[in-house]
Amino acid sequence: MSDLVVKNLHVSIEGKEILKGLNLTLPKGEVHAIMGPNGTGKSTLAYTLMGHPSYEVTKGEVYFKEKNILELEPNERSLLGIFLAFQYPVAIPGVTVANFIRSAVNSRRRAENPSDKGVPLLEFRRSVKEKMELLKMDPSFAGRYLNDGFSGGEKKRAEILQMAMLKPEIAVLDETDSGLDIDALKTVSEGVNTLRGPELGVLVITHYQRILNYIQPDVVHVMMDGRIVESGGKELALHLEERGYDWIREKVNGVA
Numbered sequence: 001m002s003d004l005v006v007k008n009l010h011v012s013i014e015g016k017e018i019l020k021g022l023n024l025t026l027p028k029g030e031v032h033a034i035m036g037p038n039g040t041g042k043s044t045l046a047y048t049l050m051g052h053p054s055y056e057v058t059k060g061e062v063y064f065k066e067k068n069i070l071e072l073e074p075n076e077r078s079l080l081g082i083f084l085a086f087q088y089p090v091a092i093p094g095v096t097v098a099n100f101i102r103s104a105v106n107s108r109r110r111a112e113n114p115s116d117k118g119v120p121l122l123e124f125r126r127s128v129k130e131k132m133e134l135l136k137m138d139p140s141f142a143g144r145y146l147n148d149g150f151s152g153g154e155k156k157r158a159e160i161l162q163m164a165m166l167k168p169e170i171a172v173l174d175e176t177d178s179g180l181d182i183d184a185l186k187t188v189s190e191g192v193n194t195l196r197g198p199e200l201g202v203l204v205i206t207h208y209q210r211i212l213n214y215i216q217p218d219v220v221h222v223m224m225d226g227r228i229v230e231s232g233g234k235e236l237a238l239h240l241e242e243r244g245y246d247w248i249r250e251k252v253n254g255v256a
Contacts, residue, residue: 002027002028002064002065002169003025003026003027003028003063003064003201004024004025004026004049004062004063004064004082004170004201004203005024005025005026005062005063005064006022006023006024006025006045006049006060006061006062007023007060007061007062007063008021008022008023008059008060008061009021009022009023009045009048009057009059009060009061009062010022010057010058010059010060011041011044011045011048011055011056011057011058011060011226012055012056012058013044013054013055013056017058017226018041018044018055018226019041019044019045019048019060019226019227020041020225020226020227021059021060021226021227022041022045022060022223022226022227022228023227023228024045024221024228026170026201026203027201028169028170028198028199028200028201029197029198029199029200029201030201030202030218030219031196031201031202031204031215031216031217031218031219032201032202032203032204032217032218032219032220032221033203033204033205033206033212033215033217033219033220033221033237034203034204034205034206034221034222034223034228035206035207035208035209035220035221035222035223035237035240036207036222036223036224036245037207037224037245038207040223040224040225040226041223041225041226042174042175042205042223043087043174043175043205044226045205045223046084046172046174046203046205047084047174048062049062049069049077049082049084049172050074050077050078050082050084050172051069051070051072051073051074051077052074057070064080064081064082064170065080065081067080069082075107078108078166078168079108079111079112081168081169081170082168082169082170082171082172083162083163083166083168083170083171083172084171084172084174085156085159085160085162085163085171085172085173085174085176086159086174087174087175087176087178088178089147089155089156089158089159090147091145091146091147091148091149091150092145092146092147092148093145093148094145095145095146096142096143096144096145096146097141097142097143097144097145097146097158097161098124098125098128098142098143100146100162101128101161101162101165101166102118102119102124104162104165104166105118105119105124105165105166106118106119108166127165128142128161128165131161131164131165132161134164134194135157135160135161135164135190135191135194136187136190136191137157137161141154141157141158141161146158151184152178152179152180152184153180153181153183153184153185153187153188156176156180156184156188157184157187157188157191159176160188160191160192160195161191163195164191164194164195167199168200169199169200169201170200170201170202170203171195171200171201171202171203172202172203172205173192173202173203173204173205174205175205175206175207176188176192176204176206176211177206177208177210177211185210185211185214186214189211189214189215190214192215193214193215202215204217208241209237209238209240209241212234212237216234217234217237218233218234219231219232219233220232220233220234220236220237222236222240222245222248224245224248224249224252229248229251229252230248230251230252
């Protein structure tokens with residue numbers, strides 16, 4: 001099974017339940033968006049999928065490639081083909097973007113073949129250059145320390161470059177639009193669209209509809225109170241932009 005399938009997922013943080021029976025299916029080759037008010041559990045879902053230790057799964061399963069990934073360590077989930085772009089990427093002074101990505105690529109190669117000596121330097125440089133040209137990034141970017149002094153847009157572009165080099169099959173973008181001005185948003189969105197294809201499933205987690213003007217989703221899901229309560233086409237995001245979330249709350253609560 002190449003879909004990412006979340007079944008009845010319950011997750012708590014410090015004893016407080018955040019996800020309360022969430023169900024979701026993300027097929028490869030599709031872009032799905034999750035929208036919802038603050039505090040509904042959107043980022044909790046993202047971090048749970050990647051195995052953050054602060055999030056306790058109390059019930060449910062998450063399947064990808066016929067494996068329950070909740071039984072795997074975070075690095076094993078990554079090696080399986082799952083990628084998370086963080087809402088707030090951390091800075092790593094002293095480690096260049098290129099060296100960070102090369103280490104990640106080599107780690108994946110060695111996991112598949114312990115005797116692998118890593119990607120040859122010239123081949124790696126050529127590949128990074130190609131991806132940066134594809135993403136319209138200045139070549140000097142690769143020599144800068146990862147996220148050290150980066151603008152919000154540069155941090156998000158660095159995440160997309162990592163995604164391009166690691167070639168995941170499922171990518172979770174946790175509020176990639178957070179803190180971006182309109183020019184940076186367009187640039188990052190163009191990068192994601194460049195990588196779209198039949199071998200990549202993308203889950204875009206966002207508060208606002210504006211990023212979906214540039215990364216057009218196949219399906220939009222609305223999350224409230226730790227569950228998916230409504231799903232539809234891209235027009236659903238437009239309804240939310242126009243009317244807010246109250247009409248969804250009323251529908252869920254059975255108010256006429």
